[in-house]
Amino acid sequence: MLVLSRRVGEQIVIGEDIVLTVVEVRNDTVRLGIAAPRSVTVNRAEVRRAVEEANREASAADDAAVAALRALTAPRDTPAG
Helix, strand or coil, rough: CCCCCCCCEEEEEEEEEEEEEEEECCEEEEEEEEEEECCCCCCHHHHHHHHHHHHHHHHHHHHHHHHHHHHHHCCCCCCCC
């Protein structure tokens, strides 16, 4: 891990197109501005962990849920006409 000291208004450049700017330092809180292309996903770590956990829970279907889904997609008998 690289650890840098920066003052308000100073920046850190990552790669060619990501810029972190120290916007404000107050008590034990640092506010950062992040300039990055729209193709780069930027999330707080706790948000990312919560989304990953929710995805894991959603993908863990029990047998009853699987049976209910199969019943919804089962082909129906249609009378020949």
